[in-house]
Amino acid sequence: MNRVVITGAGTINALGHNVPETLAAMREGRCGISDLEFRDVERLAIKIGGQVKGFEAEGHFNRQQMTLYDRFTQFTLMAAKEAVAQSGLEFSGELANRAGVVLGTAGGGVSTWDDNYRTVYEEGKNRVHPFVVPKLMNNAAASHVSMEYNLKGPSFTVSTACASSNHAMAQAFQMVRSGMSKAMVTGGSESMLCFGGVKAWEGLRVMSKDACRPFSANRNGMVQGEGAGVFVFEDYDHARARGAEILAEVVGYALTSDAADIVMPSKQGAARAISGALTDARINPDQVGYINAHGTGTAANDKTECAAVADAFGRHADKLMMSSTKAMHGHLIGATGAVELLACIMAVRDGVIAPTIGYEEFDPECALDVVPNEARQANVEYALSNAFAFGGLNAVLALRKV
Amino acid sequence: MSIKDKVIEIIAEQAVLEPSDVSMDSTLESLGIDSLGLVESIFAIEESFDITIPFNANEPEKSDFDISSVATIIAGIEKLVAEQSA
Numbered sequence: 001m002n003r004v005v006i007t008g009a010g011t012i013n014a015l016g017h018n019v020p021e022t023l024a025a026m027r028e029g030r031c032g033i034s035d036l037e038f039r040d041v042e043r044l045a046i047k048i049g050g051q052v053k054g055f056e057a058e059g060h061f062n063r064q065q066m067t068l069y070d071r072f073t074q075f076t077l078m079a080a081k082e083a084v085a086q087s088g089l090e091f092s093g094e095l096a097n098r099a100g101v102v103l104g105t106a107g108g109g110v111s112t113w114d115d116n117y118r119t120v121y122e123e124g125k126n127r128v129h130p131f132v133v134p135k136l137m138n139n140a141a142a143s144h145v146s147m148e149y150n151l152k153g154p155s156f157t158v159s160t161a162c163a164s165s166n167h168a169m170a171q172a173f174q175m176v177r178s179g180m181s182k183a184m185v186t187g188g189s190e191s192m193l194c195f196g197g198v199k200a201w202e203g204l205r206v207m208s209k210d211a212c213r214p215f216s217a218n219r220n221g222m223v224q225g226e227g228a229g230v231f232v233f234e235d236y237d238h239a240r241a242r243g244a245e246i247l248a249e250v251v252g253y254a255l256t257s258d259a260a261d262i263v264m265p266s267k268q269g270a271a272r273a274i275s276g277a278l279t280d281a282r283i284n285p286d287q288v289g290y291i292n293a294h295g296t297g298t299a300a301n302d303k304t305e306c307a308a309v310a311d312a313f314g315r316h317a318d319k320l321m322m323s324s325t326k327a328m329h330g331h332l333i334g335a336t337g338a339v340e341l342l343a344c345i346m347a348v349r350d351g352v353i354a355p356t357i358g359y360e361e362f363d364p365e366c367a368l369d370v371v372p373n374e375a376r377q378a379n380v381e382y383a384l385s386n387a388f389a390f391g392g393l394n395a396v397l398a399l400r401k402v
Numbered sequence: 403m404s405i406k407d408k409v410i411e412i413i414a415e416q417a418v419l420e421p422s423d424v425s426m427d428s429t430l431e432s433l434g435i436d437s438l439g440l441v442e443s444i445f446a447i448e449e450s451f452d453i454t455i456p457f458n459a460n461e462p463e464k465s466d467f468d469i470s471s472v473a474t475i476i477a478g479i480e481k482l483v484a485e486q487s488a
Contacts, residue, residue, distance in 0.1 A: 067442070127448055130441035 003236035004176045005402060006247040006345065007089070007183075010082025012075050013227030013329045013339050014050035018082050022339070023346050025328065026354040027375045032329050033212065033223050040195040046207045049193050050225025050330025068131055069144065070109030071191040075228035075335075076141035077148065080185060084149055087232035088244055089183055091150045098181040100153035101145045102172045103230075104164025104188030106334030107197065108157075109136030114196040141189050145230075153181050162294070164188050164334035165229065166387035166395035169341070170253040172233050173397070182235045187338035189228035198224065204263075206298050212331070214295035214324035215302050215370040217361035222296040225330025229338025248345045249400040251382070252281025258392025265301055265388050270308035273394035277384060278312075281398040286316045288398075289380035290347040292340045293370075294388045295324020295356065296331055303365040305386065310368070321378065323371040327358040337387040341397065344383040348401040353378050405483060408450055409476050416443045426473040440469070453482045 011018065014032030015025035025032065036049045057066060057074045069077070080101075091099050112135045116128045134140060139157040146155045154175065158168040165188030172186035192198070201207055201224060208221035239246055254276025258269035278285060294305055302324075310317045325343045332339050343354040352375055359372035385397045403411075407421070414421040417433040424433065430440055437459060444455050455478075457465045468474035 127445070127454075130445050131438070134438075 001177050002179055004173050004233055004250045005236050005239050006231050006250060007234045007239050007244045008083035008085070008087030008232035009247060009342060009345065010079035010086070011227065011229045011339055011342060012052055012055065012078045013229070013332065014052055014225055015329050017055060017078070019342060022342055026325060026343055026346060027352055029355045029357045029374055030328060031357055036193060036198070038194055044195070044198055044202065046198055046202050046209060048209070048223055049198070050223060050332070051193050052227055067129070068135055070112045070135045070140060072105060072109060072189045072228070073141040073144055075191060075226070076103065076189040076230065077144060079187065079189070079228040079230035080145045080148065083230045083232050084185065087234065088242070089232060089234070095182055096150045096152050098153040099151050099183045099185070100155040100175070100181060101142050101151050101185040102154070102156060102158065102168045103142045103145070103186065104158045104160070104166070104168035104334045104338065105138055105141065105190055106159055106161050106164050107190060107192050108138035109140060110192045110197045111194040112136035114194045117196070145185055149185065151185060159334065160393045160395070161389035161391055162331065162333055162336055163387035163389035163393050163395040165337035166385065166397055167255065167393070169231070169233070169337065169397060170255060170395055173250045173253060176233050176235055182238045184233045185230060186233055187228065187230035188335040190333045190335040191226045192333060193224060193226045208297065211358050212297040212327045213358040213360060214293065214297045214327055214356050215306070215363060215366040216359045217363035219297045219299065219302065222298055222326070223330045225326070225332040225336070227329070227332055227339060228335050229341060231338070231341065246402045248348050249402045250397065251283070251400045252277050252398040254280055254396050256394045258394070260392055262392070263390050265304040266392060267304050267307045267311065269392055269394050270305060270386070270388050271311040273396040274308060274312040274384065274386065277396040277398045281382070283382055283398065285313045288313070288316070288320055288382045288384055289378060290344065290353055290383040291320060291322040292343045292383065292385045293322045293324040294386045295326055297324070297326060301388065303363070305388065306366045306368055317368060321353050321369050321371050321376070323354055323356040325354050327356055337385055337395070337397070341385050344385050344399045347380045347383045348399055351377055351379050353380070405451070405480050406476050409447060409479055410472065412443055412446045412450065413472060416446070424472060426471070428472045430469060447479060451479065451483055453479070453486055455482065
């Protein structure tokens with residue numbers, strides 16, 4: 001088995017249009033959630049979200065690309081550009097033949113579906129643009145990344161709702177660890193903040209109208225976000241040999257299924273994923289200093305997640321720190337694990353723990369150190385990133401300081 | 403604008419050329435328009451003239467619409483527009 005390190009990171013999300021901006025916002029505990037801006041927003045009951053503002057695709061992409069790229073693909077390409085540039089890798093020859101891109105998304109080109117349903121249903125037109133299908137398909141982003149960077153190995157898209165990115169990154173990790181590839185591009189992207197996308201979520205009645213307050217007794221639901229996070233996972237020896245900057249090491253993961261309910265989370269399923277990641281990484285529970293929680297701010301998730309952490313860690317649960325950065329960037333659904341991995345990198349590399357902002361009232365069912373409201377300095381050797389999806393599909397990744 | 407000029411304008415835009423660079427005997431291939439560019443051009447022409455062009459990308463040669471040159475495309479569209487207004 002080969003060691004796997006992260007040599008590039010990129011993002012665009014409500015906190016920033018790149019990694020330095022995003023990490024600065026996380027350190028400052030800044031909230032990126034704001035009033036949603038798009039057509040027909042006045043017909044929604046939920047009018048806030050972690051929307052990417054001030055991003056104009058024009059200028060980044062040419063006219064032909066603009067007609068082919070849904071917003072989720074645009075986000076992916078922006079994040080991939082930052083990540084690949086930081087890694088310094090150029091994909092050619094045998095490296096390119098075996099390197100691929102594995103990305104997560106829950107909805108793919110949601111706004112392309114939305115816009116074109118409007119055209120045929122609301123406006124009654126009988127003709128749509130020929131690129132609707134290549135634009136909305138869930139693998140569009142992965143395919144465009146493969147074309148942009150000459151990645152000719154295994155590439156595909158994983159769709160496991162809110163765990164999509166973590167499932168995707170687990171796959172990429174496994175490919176590098178097993179020796180199948182020297183480097184993989186991985187992460188996820190989501191862009192559901194359009195009328196149809198938010199309306200669908202409203203139906204579940206789990207959305208907050210005012211703020212995301214994970215683990216706080218007065219929490220009243222999740223807030224959606226959008227954006228992308230993309231990383232370069234690389235074989236450790238390969239990275240060392242070329243003198244690449246190493247951001248963190250990926251040391252293990254576990255994937256579990258609750259096999260129980262399509263929306264309600266399970267303490268057992270989550271705890272098995274956490275314990276499984278520790279076993280895979282060959283670390284003891286007391287070596288973990290930080291967990292980036294799934295922490296959606298719903299009543300069900302937060303108490304279940306805290307109970308799962310208590311089960312998996314025993315007495316050490318009271319000593320570790322666990323924060324949810326969703327209060328800052330919103331829930332990026334299929335991209336959320338990718339953006340949240342940045343908080344884990346910041347913890348192990350910089351010794352800065354991103355806070356859970358919006359925390360107001362202690363909840364005895366969430367009685368862990370959730371790093372309320374202000375970032376903290378701490379020396380963290382190992383960090384975990386939790387993702388627990390609708391449908392009971394769980395994915396936990398483990399990172400180590402390098 | 404005549405049908406001919408409008409079609410040439412659409413094809414030129416797709417090929418990222420000036421309309422003056424598009425001649426009646428140009429082929430789409432010679433203009434650098436690939437299969438995606440072709441379906442996009444057909445979409446733009448349908449939108450402009452509010453017509454439906456009988457074109458199936460799987461068997462272009464069997465379609466009742468000749469795309470072998472700019473001239474045949476224009477002739478086909480003139481016929482469709484005439485049928486529609488008849």
